[in-house]
Amino acid sequence: MLNYRSSLQLWQWLAMIASCLLFLLGVEWFLNNEQHRLRAEQLQQRLNTAEQLRSQLESELNISSYLTIGLASYIVAMDGKIRDSELNVLLPGMVQQSPHIRNIGIAPANRISYIFPLAGNEQALNLYYPDLPEQWPAIASIIADRNAKLTGPIHLVQGGISFIYRYPIFMPDGEYWGIVSTVIDIEPIWQRLEELSKQLELPIALRSKLPDQRFTESFFGDNTLFNSKNPILNVSIRGAKWQMAIPAAELSEQHVSGLRGMLYSAGMIMLLLQWRLFFSMQRLKQSAKALGDKEKTLRSIHDNVFDGIITVDARGIIQTANRACYGIFAYSGVSLLGKHWTCLLDASEDSAKIYDPAQPKQVEIECLGRRADQQSFPLQLSHTELPLQQAQRLFVLRDITERKRVERLQNDFVATVSHELRTPLTAINGSLSLALGGALGELTEKQHKMLHLAQQSCKQLHQLVNDLLDFEKLSSGHMRFNVRPVDIKALLLQCIAQLHGLHRIIELENSSAHSLWVLADEARLRQVVINLLSNAIKFSSATSTVHIRLEQQEQTIKVSVIDHGKGVPPAFEPMLFQRFAQADNPTVREQGGTGLGLAVCKEIIEKLQGTVGYERLNDGSCFYFTLPLSTPAED
Numbered sequence: 001m002l003n004y005r006s007s008l009q010l011w012q013w014l015a016m017i018a019s020c021l022l023f024l025l026g027v028e029w030f031l032n033n034e035q036h037r038l039r040a041e042q043l044q045q046r047l048n049t050a051e052q053l054r055s056q057l058e059s060e061l062n063i064s065s066y067l068t069i070g071l072a073s074y075i076v077a078m079d080g081k082i083r084d085s086e087l088n089v090l091l092p093g094m095v096q097q098s099p100h101i102r103n104i105g106i107a108p109a110n111r112i113s114y115i116f117p118l119a120g121n122e123q124a125l126n127l128y129y130p131d132l133p134e135q136w137p138a139i140a141s142i143i144a145d146r147n148a149k150l151t152g153p154i155h156l157v158q159g160g161i162s163f164i165y166r167y168p169i170f171m172p173d174g175e176y177w178g179i180v181s182t183v184i185d186i187e188p189i190w191q192r193l194e195e196l197s198k199q200l201e202l203p204i205a206l207r208s209k210l211p212d213q214r215f216t217e218s219f220f221g222d223n224t225l226f227n228s229k230n231p232i233l234n235v236s237i238r239g240a241k242w243q244m245a246i247p248a249a250e251l252s253e254q255h256v257s258g259l260r261g262m263l264y265s266a267g268m269i270m271l272l273l274q275w276r277l278f279f280s281m282q283r284l285k286q287s288a289k290a291l292g293d294k295e296k297t298l299r300s301i302h303d304n305v306f307d308g309i310i311t312v313d314a315r316g317i318i319q320t321a322n323r324a325c326y327g328i329f330a331y332s333g334v335s336l337l338g339k340h341w342t343c344l345l346d347a348s349e350d351s352a353k354i355y356d357p358a359q360p361k362q363v364e365i366e367c368l369g370r371r372a373d374q375q376s377f378p379l380q381l382s383h384t385e386l387p388l389q390q391a392q393r394l395f396v397l398r399d400i401t402e403r404k405r406v407e408r409l410q411n412d413f414v415a416t417v418s419h420e421l422r423t424p425l426t427a428i429n430g431s432l433s434l435a436l437g438g439a440l441g442e443l444t445e446k447q448h449k450m451l452h453l454a455q456q457s458c459k460q461l462h463q464l465v466n467d468l469l470d471f472e473k474l475s476s477g478h479m480r481f482n483v484r485p486v487d488i489k490a491l492l493l494q495c496i497a498q499l500h501g502l503h504r505i506i507e508l509e510n511s512s513a514h515s516l517w518v519l520a521d522e523a524r525l526r527q528v529v530i531n532l533l534s535n536a537i538k539f540s541s542a543t544s545t546v547h548i549r550l551e552q553q554e555q556t557i558k559v560s561v562i563d564h565g566k567g568v569p570p571a572f573e574p575m576l577f578q579r580f581a582q583a584d585n586p587t588v589r590e591q592g593g594t595g596l597g598l599a600v601c602k603e604i605i606e607k608l609q610g611t612v613g614y615e616r617l618n619d620g621s622c623f624y625f626t627l628p629l630s631t632p633a634e635d
Helices: 012-075 084-097 137-144 186-199 254-305 323-329 401-436 444-475 488-498 521-538 572-576 586-591 598-608
Strands: 099-107 114-117 149-155 161-170 176-185 205-208 230-239 239-243 308-312 316-321 362-370 376-383 393-399 485-486 506-509 517-521 543-553 556-563 611-617 620-628
Touching: 012 084, 012 099, 012 161, 012 176, 012 230, 012 239, 012 254, 084 099, 099 137, 099 586, 137 161, 149 239, 161 239, 161 308, 176 186, 186 586, 230 572, 254 323, 254 506, 308 323, 323 362, 323 393, 323 572, 376 401, 401 444, 485 488, 485 598, 488 521, 488 543, 488 556, 506 517, 517 521, 517 620, 521 543, 521 556, 521 598, 521 620, 572 598, 598 620
Parallel strands: 506 543
Antiparallel strands: 099 114, 099 176, 149 161, 161 176, 205 239, 230 239, 308 316, 308 393, 362 376, 376 393, 485 517, 543 556, 556 620, 611 620
């Protein structure tokens, strides 16, 4: 038996451990890169979102600055000489272009002399900037630097929080003229920015850079967003230096954990597959070794059997031949390989009948073989399809020269003994008949019984001699048959009448009123029927009925002899029609017999081109034979 429990080799264990370590390192490296990639991707998405918010903010604030610059350019172009009527026409159109402008104030010499719209801003009219201690330092700085600035957030006098864009105006000769101030209502902008931030799911914070490079606290959003971990973007606002902070990318640990679990599961599966592969390799190696050992054993058996064995392909070319085959046919070396298998048959044999594809898968036949020196000898040949290679066939060849010689001696001995026994048996039987008939005078009851027993034994011995002679003639082919149409129904009725003296009921079952004809030898057919009927009577109870069933089939007539005895033992059924075969039970020993009757019946029926068989019944046995159907004989 092949043992599949052997452990893996050392190099295989080392390979599995190395694979496991490499896989762990590879997984962690991949996860690290994947985390960096996902963070970069998420950061880029956040930057793109922040860019939308920044663009919205810049757009909202810079448009007011551009309008202020345009108004200042107009004042310079008018050499500072502007009238209220002109401003009443110009400023409404400017304010309509930026919905977040709360008002525009013009302050020549730092005093607000004109403001639009005036409604709601009356408190700011005639306001003098130096009188505002909270705002004047920043305004003075703007005038000194000659740069426009956006300041805020500022709590306005008229109420509300706004950013103010102040633009100092200088005439072409460099003389200071005054300031144009645009008050921007920042609350709608913050509200719009907050809505977009929530919609885009990105919190932001805004702060301003001071001249001393410091930063203010955030005036929008959470000031804690301004730290070294979060991205910070510059916001391009005219007159101000703003920064926007957004939170850094945060990779979901659940995503990473799920990916890690999936990769480790895949790695475990790969490790198991690798172990399975190595284990299969070990089994395959052991199987190959065991297969090699079995092949050597089979080759040794193949080369040491006494029968010749060859295999042929679909064309009949010999592919392999064992050592015994070369010895039987006196060939040397491997000279049989490549030859057609018919080279092993005598020229008188018809190979087409021996090897017919229409024949059953397994065929056994006796024929004449031919050795390499052209000498013929009796050969027993059997061939069958190879189970795994149906295009090839296996031939088994046996030299039966010695067996034929022994059989011939046996047949000669049986024939000689039988002929020599018939003459004295006839004399003995005749003498016993005369004695029982009163030729020796009146016999006592004891003498009559002894002589009758001797006569019965003489008849039994005579029947044995006749059966031996018949079987010898059938086997040797010396028995002559007078085959002609025979009325099988009439013959069966005659046999029934002949056995009527045995005080048994024999019934013929046949619904046909007309005669049925078969091709047979009448005498030999009668012998078969008498034999089957005698056996049925012998092996059934004295009160039972023996039935003969006559059936017409397509091209044959079937005759069945049915009894209601104990039947044939199942183990004995394969030997029923062999010569000298008798079941080993008390009933058979009590009835006696030669064991040749059924064998003779089988030989006769087969010589007449028919078949013989046996069927087991629930309450008895059925022996049957078939013969070819014929037309009535001419008178």
